[in-house]
Amino acid sequence: MFILVNLKAYPCDPLEVATAAHEVAEESGVRIAVAPQAADVRRVADTGVETWAQHVDPNGYGSHTGSTLAEAVAEAGADGTLINHSEKRLKLADIDGSVQAAARAGLETCVCANNPAQIGAVAALGPDSVAVEPPELIGGDDSVATADPDIVRDAVEAAANVDESVEVFCGAGISSGDDVDAAGDLGATGILLASGVAKADDPRAALEDLVEPL
Numbered sequence: 001m002f003i004l005v006n007l008k009a010y011p012c013d014p015l016e017v018a019t020a021a022h023e024v025a026e027e028s029g030v031r032i033a034v035a036p037q038a039a040d041v042r043r044v045a046d047t048g049v050e051t052w053a054q055h056v057d058p059n060g061y062g063s064h065t066g067s068t069l070a071e072a073v074a075e076a077g078a079d080g081t082l083i084n085h086s087e088k089r090l091k092l093a094d095i096d097g098s099v100q101a102a103a104r105a106g107l108e109t110c111v112c113a114n115n116p117a118q119i120g121a122v123a124a125l126g127p128d129s130v131a132v133e134p135p136e137l138i139g140g141d142d143s144v145a146t147a148d149p150d151i152v153r154d155a156v157e158a159a160a161n162v163d164e165s166v167e168v169f170c171g172a173g174i175s176s177g178d179d180v181d182a183a184g185d186l187g188a189t190g191i192l193l194a195s196g197v198a199k200a201d202d203p204r205a206a207l208e209d210l211v212e213p214l
């Protein structure tokens with residue numbers, strides 16, 4: 001199981017989370033990555049933790065003021081990138097362009113989507129993984145794996161119908177090892193989470209709890 005911690009724009013210390021994630025990954029053998037703000041990618045990557053960007057734009061080098069260039073985050077140390085998060089929605093053509101831009105830069109890709117129908121659509125664009133995250137459960141206390149297990153099962157089926165090589169992650173409200181276990185039972189091979197770690201008083205303890213059953 002892959003644990004991908006999205007720090008969003010939360011006012012946490014990205015280096016504290018990154019250091020804890022790196023240590024817990026080393027101790028547990030579980031793959032854990034941290035996705036900080038673009039401006040923090042280099043500092044986070046320097047801790048040794050697997051580092052992801054939260055977004056890349058579809059454009060390559062050129063006259064694109066304000067864009068997040070896939071090559072730039074890769075050069076800063078990112079190993080992968082989220083695309084089309086529920087809080088950073090893109091048009092299908094732009095998701096396609098961002099997946100291609102990330103692939104050109106050597107970044108692993110995870111395209112987020114709200115529901116199984118969208119999961120099928122974005123799986124067709126050839127990302128490495130997709131993540132189903134029902135927006136109404138994001139940031140809440142109810143885990144998607146228990147509050148809406150069918151959405152995870154259906155997302156796994158929707159992706160497999162399009163391309164069996166695309167991994168399916170899930171996220172929203174996940175904060176404990178039991179939640180991670182339940183998501184795995186539904187067929188997810190990764191977890192995308194944010195507040196359970198980024199807003200925790202003790203991020204390291206939160207991460208240890210998440211990997212405990214793995």
Ligand SMILES: O=C(CO)COP(=O)(O)O
Nearest residue numbers: 138139172173193194195
């Ligand atoms: O949006 C998410 C991860 O990208 C999920 O957020 P929460 O873990 O805070 O529900």
